[in-house]
Amino acid sequence: MQKTKFVKPEGLKNTRHNYCPGCGHGIVHRIIAEIVDELNIREKTIGVAPVGCAVFAYDYWNFDVTEAPHGRPPAIATGIKRALPENIVFTYQGDGDLAAIGMAEIVHAANRSENISVIFVNNTVYGMTSGQMAPTTLVGQKTLTTPYGRELNREGYPIKMCELLSVLDGTKYVARGTVISPKNVLLTKSYIKKSFLNQINNKGFSIVEILSMCPTGLEMGSVETLSWIEKDLIKQFPLGVIKDV
Amino acid sequence: MKKLIQGNIALCEGTIDGGLDAYYAYPITPQNEISAYFAKVLPKKNKVFLQAESEIAAINMVFGTALTGKRAMTTSSSPGISLMQETISYLCACELPCVIVNVMRGGPGLGNISGSQQDYFQSTRGGGHGDYYHIVLAPYNVKEIYEFAKESFLLAEKYRNPVMIIFDGYLGQTMEVMDTNSSQGKLNVKIGKDIDKSWILDGSKNRPPRKIRSLLMDEGELEQHNWKLKKKYDEIKRSEVRSEFYDIEGAEVCIVAFGMSARVGLDAMYKLRKEGIKVALFRPITLFPFPYKQISEVSKNIKKFLVVEMNLGQMVEDVKLSVLEDGEVYFYGRPGGGLVTSLEIIENIKKILNQ
Numbered sequence: 001m002q003k004t005k006f007v008k009p010e011g012l013k014n015t016r017h018n019y020c021p022g023c024g025h026g027i028v029h030r031i032i033a034e035i036v037d038e039l040n041i042r043e044k045t046i047g048v049a050p051v052g053c054a055v056f057a058y059d060y061w062n063f064d065v066t067e068a069p070h071g072r073p074p075a076i077a078t079g080i081k082r083a084l085p086e087n088i089v090f091t092y093q094g095d096g097d098l099a100a101i102g103m104a105e106i107v108h109a110a111n112r113s114e115n116i117s118v119i120f121v122n123n124t125v126y127g128m129t130s131g132q133m134a135p136t137t138l139v140g141q142k143t144l145t146t147p148y149g150r151e152l153n154r155e156g157y158p159i160k161m162c163e164l165l166s167v168l169d170g171t172k173y174v175a176r177g178t179v180i181s182p183k184n185v186l187l188t189k190s191y192i193k194k195s196f197l198n199q200i201n202n203k204g205f206s207i208v209e210i211l212s213m214c215p216t217g218l219e220m221g222s223v224e225t226l227s228w229i230e231k232d233l234i235k236q237f238p239l240g241v242i243k244d245v
Numbered sequence: 246m247k248k249l250i251q252g253n254i255a256l257c258e259g260t261i262d263g264g265l266d267a268y269y270a271y272p273i274t275p276q277n278e279i280s281a282y283f284a285k286v287l288p289k290k291n292k293v294f295l296q297a298e299s300e301i302a303a304i305n306m307v308f309g310t311a312l313t314g315k316r317a318m319t320t321s322s323s324p325g326i327s328l329m330q331e332t333i334s335y336l337c338a339c340e341l342p343c344v345i346v347n348v349m350r351g352g353p354g355l356g357n358i359s360g361s362q363q364d365y366f367q368s369t370r371g372g373g374h375g376d377y378y379h380i381v382l383a384p385y386n387v388k389e390i391y392e393f394a395k396e397s398f399l400l401a402e403k404y405r406n407p408v409m410i411i412f413d414g415y416l417g418q419t420m421e422v423m424d425t426n427s428s429q430g431k432l433n434v435k436i437g438k439d440i441d442k443s444w445i446l447d448g449s450k451n452r453p454p455r456k457i458r459s460l461l462m463d464e465g466e467l468e469q470h471n472w473k474l475k476k477k478y479d480e481i482k483r484s485e486v487r488s489e490f491y492d493i494e495g496a497e498v499c500i501v502a503f504g505m506s507a508r509v510g511l512d513a514m515y516k517l518r519k520e521g522i523k524v525a526l527f528r529p530i531t532l533f534p535f536p537y538k539q540i541s542e543v544s545k546n547i548k549k550f551l552v553v554e555m556n557l558g559q560m561v562e563d564v565k566l567s568v569l570e571d572g573e574v575y576f577y578g579r580p581g582g583g584l585v586t587s588l589e590i591i592e593n594i595k596k597i598l599n600q
Contacts (some may be wrong), residue, residue: 068305075306
């Protein structure tokens with residue numbers, strides 16, 4: 001007897017991704033699609049895609065998705081959720097989108113405890129525009145715009161968004177995972193699932209940060225990227241559930 | 246029913262009667278009565294009221310509600326509208342109907358909080374990036390504010406395009422008697438067929454998933470989208486021009502003005518007529534689409550035009566594009582919150598006629 005071991009979740013369209021080899025977006029997209037299947041919410045989910053590499057997410061997920069101007073997904077998600085409170089609304093944002101240009105929108109959506117889920121993909125670099133410094137770039141890390149490494153006295157510190165948001169009374173669930181290993185993928189999936197369940201249970205604002213891989217933007221090999229995240233990035237951005245109330 | 250009502254509040258009542266579902270805005274003078282009113286009234290009607298953290302957030306919340314097919318609106322004043330321009334470009338590109346109101350104040354910069362008409366270019370030229378237009382309605386009294394507000398969503402949905410209502414801070418603050426019963430719906434928006442809602446995002450139940458986007462990267466795709474939008478703008482230009490002409494037989498000169506300037510212009514016109522000077526007045530009601538043809542038609546008989554604006558001369562450029570070659574176009578304006586007076590207009594008319 002043949003047995004199917006691996007199928008595409010219904011939450012994903014049967015199409016090719018444009019993502020580079022070694023990129024983490026495909027994994028995070030799939031995790032979300034699996035959760036959407038498991039919670040049986042595909043027909044009422046509305047995603048908000050960012051500006052950045054994941055701008056094409058509407059071509060990959062098999063549910064309603066809108067684009068958003070750079071940094072504004074939390075405001076757009078607010079407009080959707082307030083109009084359709086019964087639907088499941090999430091934003092998918094990168095480090096530039098969420099922690100640089102969109103800082104005001106994310107802080108205020110969190111502070112209002114908008115009943116949405118935020119999926120925050122942190123790969124410490126602007127991937128789509130070819131590898132500039134992000135707000136989360138590590139001190140000393142070389143990028144296109146920090147060719148000699150990020151300097152404290154010039155660019156300041158990498159922003160810890162989860163820690164920053166967790167002090168707001170409006171945030172109900174804050175967790176940070178990574179997708180560098182199967183074990184971590186499963187753990188991250190449990191965090192994201194919790195953020196969706198919180199929304200279903202009307203608990204308020206949830207955010208899951210995911211330390212992810214951008215070998216192209218980081219100018220590293222795929223394997224090297226994984227070990228860099230494990231050795232260096234996690235030190236700056238510790239993994240785990242930061243807040244759950 | 247007759248009632249004494251402020252321009253800003255008439256706007257609120259008009260949009261509520263027009264089916265407003267959600268209102269998002271950030272405080273700015275001279276239009277704060279609007280959010281104060283909605284904050285009281287909308288929650289009681291089970292409608293959405295939310296004070297946003299910025300004008301940028303407000304217009305993006307409008308984007309979010311508009312894409313669900315519900316009727317969303319924001320209001321602001323000049324600097325706030327400048328902040329919204331990026332997303333207004335997105336709204337036009339994504340073809341999302343909504344209503345944006347600019348209660349114009351004096352500029353540039355922080356300017357002042359009195360009224361102006363300095364955002365004519367910004368409103369009528371697509372104030373953000375890319376080729377796009379939105380319908381611009383310019384009421385000149387409180388009753389029109391109510392009527393245009395009431396019909397604005399219908400107009401927006403008819404074309405899947407934002408509609409902007411602009412008036413100056415003076416008109417927003419003006420209190421007038423308004424008779425809501427006699428309101429005929431001056432715009433008289435005609436909907437040929439049922440409004441298409443087959444594009445909204447509300448969850449992909451019993452249908453394939455949908456996407457809202459303006460990023461069109463395939464070869465030729467964006468150009469094609471721009472041509473499609475142009476076709477729509479052309480249709481708007483053909484079908485939605487509104488204007489009013491206060492003609493008089495043997496008119497020697499025609500005042501052209503919109504909004505508050507038209508109101509002052511009418512006062513000047515009637516005073517001049519009493520003196521035996523034959524003056525007409527043309528009032529564009531839609532600033533986009535602009536009544537080029539209508540003004541051109543007027544210029545067959547009247548050769549002198551005085552454009553009056555509360556700015557340094559913006560609409561005057563469109564009037565110059567409208568009048569026939571032998572027409573003479575003059576301008577009188579006061580920028581930065583200065584209100585033109587009928588005496589100033591009368592003086593200018595006399596000067597023109599003596600030339």
